[in-house]
Amino acid sequence: MNITEYTDRDVAVMSISGRIDGTTSAEAETAILARIPSVPALVLDLQHVDYVSSAGLRVVLKGAKSARSSGARLVLAGLTPQVREVFDISGFSSVLEIHGSTPEAIAAILKTGGS
Amino acid sequence: MNITEYTDRDVAVMSISGRIDGTTSAEAETAILARIPSVPALVLDLQHVDYVSSAGLRVVLKGAKSARSSGARLVLAGLTPQVREVFDISGFSSVLEIHGSTPEAIAAILKTGGS
């Protein structure tokens, strides 16, 4: 798993690639939880993630919870069909904000503002 | 341009993607020059770079110079054919260490040690 962070039009983006599973979830959790308090909104670009296990889902939910309590907004983008399916069948799609691609996610954030 | 840094078997790797040209070379320069003094060897993974202009070449040469003066080793890896051609016709291939892929570069560093 690799994590790249950058900002696009002042929106913070965290692009993860590889697998988010039991081996790598701790690293992802640290990165996400460290980033959220300092930004009004964070886009998680999962375009290059080809596998998310339940450990990965847990990290995303923790991130969403942390965002909610700090008044920030966590947005997911670019899910591959198989990752999308995991979010769908676990019910996560209904409680998270998910966009087709990072540009779409950024546009949505810029339009409605953080949180 | 995106820059991702990670270590693989204790070798520092900096993976750049996109274009290294006049617009982005300053960012690449900062990242490379900041990294070199702290490591015995650095692999520049250019696998996802599809364009290098003379400004990009200058950054790489500056990196190599900095590495030489700090006793470190700068290794390039994964050049696409068109980027390789630019390194060849500019004569850069003859003064830089270039490997086919990042795993090969790491193997070479582990075998012969840094610097």
Place this chain on the structure above:
Amino acid sequence: MRRAVDWLTSVPISAPKARPDDVLYGTEDRPPAGVTMIAVVQQAMLMLMLLVYAVITGERMGLDPAGVVRFTSTCIFGFGLSTLLQGLRSRLTPGMLMVAIPSPVAFGTYIGIISAWGPSAAVGAVISANVIILLITPQLPRLRGYFPPEVAGVAVFMIGVMIIPEGIQRSLSPDAAGIISAPSMIASVVTLAAIVLCSIWGGVRLRVMSLIVGCGIGTVIALLLGAFDFSSLDNIPELGFFATPLPSPAAAWPTFVPAAILAYTVIELVHLMDQVASALTMDKLSDKNWVRADMSITARSSMANAIGNVVCGALGTLTGATSTANIGLAHASGVMSRFVGIGTGLLMMLLSFVPVVALVIVLTPGPVVGGVLIYTAAFMIIAGMELVLSRMMNSKRSFTVGFSIVIGFTVVTLPALVQNLPEWSRTIAASGLTVAVLTAIVLNALFRIGTSRTVTLQFEEGTPRAVQAAEHLEHWGAEWGARREVVMRGGMAVGEALELLNDGGFIKGAVALTTRFDEINLRCTITYEGEKPRLEQTAAPDLEALLNAEDDAALDAGLSEMSTNLIRRLADRVSVSSKGGKASLLLEFNH
């Protein structure tokens, strides 16, 4: 009765569809009356142009001009009914805009059966073959491995080849001495050129109507140059304004000839593959959120076509297939509403009572028809090649396709070889299409025997097990030609299971993954030394509540069963067992 209607109309739920942005009216949308009318007329006009195979069939059956007109009218009625069925939504019909046309695949075999055993055998063969298809349709997913894209590609390619002689003869109209007619050739070339130019340089809408434009221009040229058999006008039968499209009296009662039924069943199998492809295309084009093949809708589309074909058979006509040109028109015009399909079907059934409509099609000059046929042949040949090469080739697939085409050509170019075969097999063997497709089906089935369908992975140290499992599944999935989405789902579930077994401390020793594929199921079994886990389905946690919970402990507790739930939902069936210190976990996935 009431209960039967209820059963028929309570359609099994499939995924909700969303209209893509470039479509004006989606499958379920009801466009305004004006839009509907224009769309219906366009679809019906295009369909009428494609009736040329019905005309050819009628002529080759040796019918007199009045008979050809009646045959064509009856076809219009039958295909109108098929189109109507496709537009209705029920347990047996899909509810889609799919227009039926006489099939270029069927006419050769149909005529062959008539000349060998008479019209009543054709009626019997068409009805029987389509009843067989109706019985096969529910088994479709199970049989997919026997009809891979390369087999369908051979069929499409050979259809193109079989059309050529018909197209060339009509284009050149050679006389008894073999001298070709220059006016005919010019009219045909102009027709062909107009179609090609429209489809290459025209805009999207002109492209779809290129057939109509080409026929229009070609007909004008043919009339100007005299490349039109004006004597045919003298033979125009006395037609009333209104006439019931009746079956030919000769075909009143079906007779059932096994060889004829077999030959026509092969043809209908080709149609079945084609129908599945068309339904998938239409579903994909009209659903923004399209992710996976909706097997329910493709099966219902195939059933609707088969039911329509049984009626066509009973009416004494050949059978139909979905027109891809009409799908293209629907997409290009942005009107994909199934109500347009219902309207088109009804309009066609109405027009079948007006013989002058069929007459206009029957009178289309031969060279114009020839140009259309040549155009169709060229594109069928390319489409077949693209289908063949849509999967990575390996030696087996190359030989299957190459040898099938060689055998198909042999029949076409060396017909003398067929003459000494037993009578019953001749109708099958005489058609290059049927022989090539049968060869492809048999070779494909033979080579399947040689492919191992069960493989075992012994995990190695170093790389995480879930990664090894995913790579293993992807490699073998491609080798077997399994659907990518099923393989990905398998990788997800196996990865999750390995993680659960590992983190739960169930694994005490060596682990192996055995994968078995049989077209119906993908079965992944994880065997290991240790205990079996409990994998009980529990209620899904209230995620919203977890998000608002005070502390992380609540979140972790709420998600503790997440892993089990994921596995249970990703896999279609899960079972665990243990025996003598060894445990195994079986995950099954429908394919």
Place this chain on the structure above:
Amino acid sequence: MRRAVDWLTSVPISAPKARPDDVLYGTEDRPPAGVTMIAVVQQAMLMLMLLVYAVITGERMGLDPAGVVRFTSTCIFGFGLSTLLQGLRSRLTPGMLMVAIPSPVAFGTYIGIISAWGPSAAVGAVISANVIILLITPQLPRLRGYFPPEVAGVAVFMIGVMIIPEGIQRSLSPDAAGIISAPSMIASVVTLAAIVLCSIWGGVRLRVMSLIVGCGIGTVIALLLGAFDFSSLDNIPELGFFATPLPSPAAAWPTFVPAAILAYTVIELVHLMDQVASALTMDKLSDKNWVRADMSITARSSMANAIGNVVCGALGTLTGATSTANIGLAHASGVMSRFVGIGTGLLMMLLSFVPVVALVIVLTPGPVVGGVLIYTAAFMIIAGMELVLSRMMNSKRSFTVGFSIVIGFTVVTLPALVQNLPEWSRTIAASGLTVAVLTAIVLNALFRIGTSRTVTLQFEEGTPRAVQAAEHLEHWGAEWGARREVVMRGGMAVGEALELLNDGGFIKGAVALTTRFDEINLRCTITYEGEKPRLEQTAAPDLEALLNAEDDAALDAGLSEMSTNLIRRLADRVSVSSKGGKASLLLEFNH
């Protein structure tokens, strides 16, 4: 004389080759005597198996058994010479291991010419056609646009189709009444099955020898079942152990018939495309650092083949082409040394003096030959399809290929249409291959007219100009079918130039990029309001010194001309001009 030899042997420098890791002996390596001998014998055996087309040609020319043996021996001599030429390195020959075999493309036309105008016309046609090819070869890069992969694909595909009747006739050996011979069919199926099984389940080396294995097993079966014309043994001519391979007396002096020359030139154009593809394949397989097509070596390989063919023509045989099976053998065995090619050529020339070698090939049972031909046909058909679809299809390419194949088939299936053509055109028109390839060439050339070859990009705000330029070039490069490496180089140079113009402050107003492609050159012109830059070639900086320099200022100064140097080296020609406040910078790239 001395000067001529010097000229001939001073080969223009091409890129140095490096042996790939999986190759044991590279093009320039001289393997030990034992290895060389084994490799030479294997290559020669495979070549002898592929001589079947020479035998067919001899038989169809109506030669008596002794004549067929002599014809085959003469072919062995001619193709041995061609193989030797390919192995030598000179200004006209490449220095590669490429084995020549009688071409399956040529034999139909060759026989056609002989039956229409006699053997001396064939000699004249072969010699003239190959002299034309020799003249064309230097223009190859310029003509590439007229012979794109889809045209070559049509040729390969139609070769496969043309072989079918010959293969089926020999496999089934039907008698006068059309009753097929069961022993023949069994022997043929066994041959075919053995070849297929070896190539599917055999290891790499068995796969390459699958033809020889198949022929061996097939011959045994044919002899056991009696599917062999034992009477042919009675007619075996009295052959000495040694005989000079002489041309047929009938062909002593060439006559030149324009229609025959035209027909054979089309065939040799097909060979030319094939030869270029084979030479590229061989070069790619034997060079680890392979980056771009070495046009010098492909041109020299084509010339060597043409020179060999002129000699073949003079000897009264048909012409040859490079055997891809032998390339496969070289790669699989890891011995790609050109000295093996020289050895194989010399061995074949020697064997041509021993008539019993040719006799063994002539006596190969018909059904075995049939099985080999069917196998070849199946794989040619697939290879043709793959070539056709190697470029993205669009409407123009689809129609070009589809229509060419339709026309080719028409000739094959409706030969009566050809009978009324003027005598001179009949040899051309009678061959489905020639007609299909000519149609493809003409349609491709016609559709090229309709494609804009000059496009202008007006840069937009927002995206960096270099990015816009790169995307623009890639889009149009694909549309034109330009080589990817040239397009990428263009993108690099244009990007660098835009950066230089921008950073140097040369651009004062609007900028546009005009790109023109004509198969020989890709020309990119940047026009803008402002001054023209100076782009003078300067000496390359001493990079090693810069690396060791004390301060960064020295480095920056040393690299100050880097941008200009890069542009000058990436582009093949650079020119600048300005007029009335407008400047332009032209970059040209050889294609």
